[in-house]
Amino acid sequence: AVAAGANAVGFVFAPGSPRTVDPELVKALVTRVPEDVETVGVFRNQPLDQVIDIARRAGVGTVQLHGDEAYSDVQELHGQGFATLRALSIDAYRALAEAERELWETERILLDAVEPGAGVTFDASELLAAPPVGTWILAGGLNPGNVAHLVETLHPAGVDVSSGVESSRGTKDIGLIKAFIAAARSTEATAE
Numbered sequence: 001a002v003a004a005g006a007n008a009v010g011f012v013f014a015p016g017s018p019r020t021v022d023p024e025l026v027k028a029l030v031t032r033v034p035e036d037v038e039t040v041g042v043f044r045n046q047p048l049d050q051v052i053d054i055a056r057r058a059g060v061g062t063v064q065l066h067g068d069e070a071y072s073d074v075q076e077l078h079g080q081g082f083a084t085l086r087a088l089s090i091d092a093y094r095a096l097a098e099a100e101r102e103l104w105e106t107e108r109i110l111l112d113a114v115e116p117g118a119g120v121t122f123d124a125s126e127l128l129a130a131p132p133v134g135t136w137i138l139a140g141g142l143n144p145g146n147v148a149h150l151v152e153t154l155h156p157a158g159v160d161v162s163s164g165v166e167s168s169r170g171t172k173d174i175g176l177i178k179a180f181i182a183a184a185r186s187t188e189a190t191a192e
């Protein structure tokens, strides 16, 4: 992924996923990742002390939270030296009261489909009408065939993919990774 031009690489620590990896294996991998590439640990509804312990053992710099984690958890992670990405499903984002939305928009958020890691897209038309105010990343069913159009229309700060660059569930495909990054990047030239 790094050789193909990814800005960030993610490692799933959420239990129950076919992609869950061992923190010690990740530690060996992240030592080979250049400093300007973000290393991300993906978690979902795990106790915060466990998240911190795993993220430290794995050596990742960013914690991505996909569950019901509170705003105070994100602040605690910042205090422990981690960057964060708070994933919100489009349904959770839609249900936020205005004050809550304003609070989350001070953080970097990732807008995703309701079931993370399932390769399912969501109707993004409401984002087109009223995109988040702060820095936000688009995820949820992205693939080499749809990413350029979504970037062009929604203008997220970044895109995140898992299923869409796999040959079978849990197995990444380098050809699809290269095609995805090339397609996502193809919009940069036209955006200038």
Ligand SMILES: O=C(O)c1ccccc1N[C@@H]1O[C@H](COP(=O)(O)O)[C@@H](O)[C@H]1O
Binding pocket: 010, 012, 014, 017, 018, 019, 042, 043, 044, 066, 112, 113, 116, 117, 118, 119, 120, 139, 140, 141, 142, 160, 161, 162, 163, 164
């Ligand atoms: O990938 C998983 O199995 C996973 C498990 C638990 C939480 C998040 C997970 N993946 C993240 O989901 C989004 C979207 O994935 P997809 O492209 O729709 O498959 C992405 O951020 C993954 O890292």
